[in-house]
Amino acid sequence: MTVAFVAGATGFTGKALVALLRERGTPAVAHVRPDSRDLQHWQALFAGQGAQVDTAPWQLEAMTQTLKARGVTHVFCCVGTTQARMKAHGAAQNSYEAVDYALPKLLAQAAAAAGVQRFVYLSSLGAGPNAKGAYLQWRYKAEQAVQAAGVPFTIARPSIITGQRDQPRVAEAVAGKVLDGALGLLGMLGATTLHNRYKSTSDARLAAALLRLALDPALVGQVVLSEDLGE
Ligand SMILES: NC(=O)c1ccc[n+]([C@@H]2O[C@H](COP(=O)([O-])OP(=O)(O)OC[C@H]3O[C@@H](n4cnc5c(N)ncnc54)[C@H](OP(=O)(O)O)[C@@H]3O)[C@@H](O)[C@H]2O)c1
Incomplete structure (x- = not known):
């Protein structure tokens, strides 16, 4: 049985993915960071969809334990920061390195330790070692960390959402x-x-694509570009 864990469940894509999983009757765990200002709102929303809410802290041991305890088979990593978040909530804690790189790396390592079947990482079109700009360079470093973690992975690189x-x-x-x-x-x-x-793609189309990627055995170890993320 598939049990999905969505990190970044409160984001645009993550929210659509939890909704889609529940529409299809798939057990889903929506991860909400423990320090979320809107924790009650998210708990009510996800509970209403029949999803479980998990607030494990972003620490390797805690994440590993929660993935094991909940019997998670598929992890979706949809977290990411923005320049606006850095300005509003502090540049250091919300930097690309702290969020776009460190969180997927930690989660992929936890997924490997927990024996998860598939880790789907939502990256971005243009990610690469020589990409222009810090955002795409950190995305590429995160992809490298996911690939090195030892968990069966699939990486999606969508265009604008x-x-x-x-x-x-x-x-x-x-x-x-x-x-x-x-x-x-x-x-x-x-x-x-x-x-x-x-x-461009939409949140719902991208969510459907991520789910399709996660369940396709041929896509283990693959980086899937935007043109192959369509229906
Ligand atoms: N938007 C685009 O056009 C586009 C295009 C290609 C790729 N992408 C990538 O796809 C991913 C998803 O995009 P999206 O538009 O769905 O993102 P989004 O709506 O901005 O959601 C980002 C998610 O990351 C979480 N997050 C941000 N900072 C965090 C922190 N410091 N600690 C823990 N969680 C944190 C947010 O949690 P809170 O709600 O608690 O803050 C939220 O759940 C992003 O990583 C983005 O880089 C986006």
């Missing part, structure tokens, strides 16, 4: 529209590979 967020991100929505418009034109001109790679 758009849709109705609880707290709208104007720049992201505009970027998605502009990008899709330009790519639509390129698609008409025959540049379909470019179009398929960079076109």
